[in-house]
Amino acid sequence: MTQAFVEAIRAIYPTDRCLTGKAELAPYESDGLTAFRVHPIGVVLPTTSEEVIASIRLCHQPGIPFVVRGSGTSLSGGSVPIDGGLVIGLNKMNKILRYSPEERIAVVQPGVINMRVSQAVAAEGLYYAPDPSSATVCTIGGNVAFNSGGAHCLKYGMTSNHVLGLKVVLPDGEVVEVGADSLEQVGADLVGMFVGSEGLFGCAVEITLRLLPKPEKYYTVQAAYKSLAQAGEAVSLIVASGLLPGAIEIMDRLAMDASDAAVQANYPKDAKAILIVELEGPTEEVDAETPTLLKLIEESGAYRIDVAKDAAERLKIWTGRKCAFSAVGRLSPDFIVQDGVVPRTKLGYALAEIDRISTESGIPVANVFHAGDGNLHPLILFNGREEGALERAEEVASEILRLCIKLGGSITGEHGVGLEKRAFIEEMFGKKDTDFMRQIRAAIDSAEIANKGKMFPDLQAPALTHRGLHPIEQQGIAFRN
């Protein structure tokens, strides 16, 4: 059957866009979650929606599983191939099909790189708000599948809040259009239901994005604290003050060390925590809000406050923050990133617990997080060459996820469940609601072939291996969020 399938697939594509050789397939064996590697039966690189539809229809009949992927930056293993399955790589579908600044929309193909959207619309003073740290390489299609976030979600929401319409190929090759090109909808919000379905509902081949006017002024402050608790206290004060910053981020000492090693961020040597707060908006408004923010930061015990004087200084602050994850690779040969969420008021408690778990297990954990949303990003450091180290790190990661569930939060704020956290979906939602979601999946995809084995526990589980950073991170092209 496989041979007949491969031949049928080959008939659709020219040889340079249908990869089946071992060496050709190697780059597609993994994604941002490098601990998993699976060898697919083939990789196809469509350039049109018709090719995507034809490929998915071919998979449906014999029940060949498929994974649709963009740049493969998923941190939850969402785009890891399926054993015996096909990979549909959409990077060649990278055109902006329509852009209308007056309507504040852009219609794009799924392979368009996130950052390219903002670049393409910058001349008209617009931008695309969701900004995952991998924005320079990750694709909009992947963002849609995993409802990606970024540092500015508190104010502007996640990917889902910026997608107005979709043309979708369902897992049996049926094509549907949901939403349109308006901020509003009539009827059920099918767009919202599709976004974040992690490839289980098929794939989007056209995506209508909402664009926002770029804020006139940014005011970015970086404050240093002698304790993590003080930085956490500052967040509470800011939130209670009535200000609505675009971003509120915190890094702990270990994360600062990593960033320093990678981009010479020059954090104060004796700081135990760094708080980054960004106000944005019309100049008059930001200027009026600034004194309140500075006063709160001073009151919270910051001993050093740096304000970005220009765009270059702002970029430097954000580069230090956004590279922190990948930079951890300089401190440790291997690491696991989690992105659980806790209610914001429980942040202090959660961090203390993570510290306890780290101390008790002897496994160092660096913390970088979207403090405004309670979205943690513990980086669990280990050396995969040591016998059992990966398993011990996984155990620490599991304890942290359980902590998030116990505190009423979520196992994932922006990376998705994917392959990595599928064992926890039932712990978060309970058996009944998980089974209900499985039923939904089965109704959309009767053959259960679209991104098979993701989101829900499955009999097929690829073995964990330690592999260090992804090649694109080693080269400093993209960072983790």
Added chain:
Amino acid sequence: MIHPTSLEELQSAVRELDRVIVRGSGTKSAMSSSANLSTADLSGILEYDPSEFTFTARAGTRISEVKELLAKSGQYLPFDPPFVQAGGTLGGTIAAGLSGPGRFRYGGVRDFLLGIRFVTGDGEIHAGGGKVVKNAAGFDSPKLMTGARGAFGVIGEVTFKVFPEPREYQTVIVSFPTADEAIPLMARLAMSNFELACLDFVMPGQLQLRVGGLHESLERRVDRIKSFIGRTCEVRSGSDDEQVWHNAREFTWVPSDATLIKVAINPRQIVEIERSLEKSSASHVDRRYSVGGNVLWLAWPNEKTSEKLGRLLTSWNLPGVAVRGEPWGILGPQNKGDVFQQRLSSVFDPLNKFQRNDRRTANSH
């Protein structure tokens, strides 16, 4: 009419009934006139911690009650739900998929709904989403419920995200002889970085925009907007400002013998819609282009019939839904997402209990 007071009673009611049409407090009369189940007594705010920017409440809780509570901590519902004074409920607002003019700034009801507990057609209680402001786990069933008019479940409990409310507002009003002149200015204002709270165009010729922020900066921001507009502007503040948006939110301008229709549009379509209304001798119909020209609110005179409106909507290739007045359901072109919707319905409503009699529902064609 059954009036459950708990999620368990709601579940029993759905199990008992063969067909379920839900009503909150009945403010969206066109959607709930044939209701046999009311959530009016399923009310009350269950959790609210201002520092979390979230609250959880039962579906039948009136929005006015929520707004009052949030205001004590200087917070608000940024999607600006309509029918507040009329008695609208949280569940009804979600099921109807309605947001007010203030959704221009940060997003609509779909964008602020975080989690939901609901009863499916086979009488099971399920939860979707979560209670924290950021969550990417599982399928986003809260969004699916938005605008579905109960087709996927009866909403029992909801969690929303909230924001701190701007301390003060001012409204700028500019008059135009025709829509043709006002529409390009509306587009320029929508693209600008003035960060307007609301941007509406009211026929026959008034552009209304609202600015919110700190007292210290508001005057200067308004001055800059006035010079950007470059025409005579009228500025309203205090209760005069509030009155403008109260009227929009409560639809005080809709005549009693008309049906309120919501049409989701793209601002570029306004000119075509205006021409078409003129050609079909309907240019006298009261209407308002809200949310920077992304929603057309149409007060369609009942005597003009739904067939005529349906033909117009079809010619624009835009569906419209009757909100208040006659129970016309969704009119206009067929939904291109029907296959996806049907498959979802087979799980959320396996017994077709939530099916409506009007032409366009989850399971009828």
